[in-house]
Amino acid sequence: MFHGTITEELTSHEEWSHYNENIREGQKDFVFVKFNGLHLKSMENLQSCISLRVCIFSNNFITDIHPLQSCIKLIKLDLHGNQIKSLPNTKFWNGLKNLKLLYLHDNGFAKLKNICVLSACPTLIALTMFDCPVSLKKGYRHVLVNSIWPLKALDHHVISDEEIIQNWHLPERFKACNHRLFFNFCPALRKGTTYEEEINNIKHITSKINAILAHNSPVLIVQRWIRGFLVRKNLSPVFFHKKKQQEKIIRGYETKWIYITKGYEDKLLKDLFFKPETNIKGKLAYWKHDKKKLWVNFH
Template sequence: MFHGTITEELTSHKEWSHYNENIIEDQKDFVLVKFNGLHLKSMEGFQSYISLRVCIFSNNFITDIHPLQSCIKLVKLDLHGNQIKSLPESKFWSGLKNLKLLYLHDNGFAKLRNVCVLSACPSLIALTMFDCPVSLKKGYRHVLVNGIWPLKALDHHVISDEEIIQNWHLPERFKAYNHRLFFNFCPSLKKGSTYEDEIGNIKYITSKINEILSHNSPVLIVQRWIRGFLVRKKMSHLFLHKKHQEKITNKCETKWIYIQKGFEDKLYKDLFLQPGTNKTEKLSHWKYGKKKLWVNFH
């Protein structure tokens, strides 16, 4: 049996009978909600979740997601396995400035024009829309990849430079859909995962996508080499100055003591030939020519 709305589910479901009105009033402080497979058909009440950062609302009967408009702090939004057929207008998505991961696969999207509103999402990195009717449309991937500028991964594959730059034919290693670009960034949900687990997973997915791109994007590889060259060129005078300083320091540390022969003979007589001296000295090394002298006093 399902009750249709979040509030009814929280107050009526036997597993959550401990929920009371005070907890429901505190919804504005929630940072994570996970309503997976509860047969909910409405997101009524989500207007109060103003602090929400992770929303997992998968495998329900949702058709309208407009109540999420006030959740401007969202970083991850999982709506897969619902009955959504259309998305809100661009204004809705432009307000979600922190949204990075969006899971919309296994829904009822059929019109390519409708999903193009996601281009207003300023930070969207990864998106899934496979198993939707729109994913069968010709040019579906091309339109989304070139329409959503910050997007880096779509439907299990990181985006190739070949998909962005028109008529650029790359070697097999850099081609679209190759195995090096494959990444399943929507793994199955884990029971009992906490907010910290979800944030850690978001960071892992983001860093993994960036790592794959850094090794398989010719544009990024060339940019990295050019930046390295420019930095080395700009900093070369500092490295040369430092190297010169180290050379002078090493020279000073290994400097010999040169003693002229006349002074050397006098020093020898004063130290070793004077009678009655009670000092003990040891001459460790004595060499004529270019006179080098070490004298250790004990």
């Protein structure tokens, strides 16, 4: 006879608990989960996924993401289109030391103070918060950019130097949110994507953001020039020494200068490269006095 609900009786049975243990053991090896648009309300089943690297839990009814605290290997976390109104504290985000991409757009965030806890995430480079109430607040972008130090891209645009350095007015090319800095790093989800494809996509997004910054960040451009100058300065003695050695070798060879008619240029080159035994000197004697001449150096 069952004492309580059927579910409680079944789950308390010895065989059922053994089955649950096997499931939990298997979940430890999960590296990729994708639950998009399934009307899910909880993420509790992900607590045992300690090896998880890519988590797509978009377009559901999630309100609490604390179960992800044990997923310390996360690289990409997609939670857009849910009902999340607040984020866990800094301890939660400080534990996600590999997290690079975080998609939180189309949620219920309303306070900037709550979002600033993301500053504890040490490797976060791309974040989306558009279509949230907080994105309508004045200074929203300025606060996030200057709170999350490793951040490089926010809401379809790579962060410009003008947003980071106060009172620095740059030309149009380097201004915030200009077309050169635009990059949609959260495209529509595709069906049937694999873990390898997701990892390759993460690498592509990271490299694309870095490439945009390399060409549109004055600070990085100047740094690149200075590094190049210092490298050339340090290596110049080596090249100077090699150049001297080459000059000594060249002086040891006998140089002969000969005039060649432009009309016979192609034929002469063929003879030089494909018929080394050809009597070049005899042929060149006839071309010596032509108007169009070409210098050739024989060693």
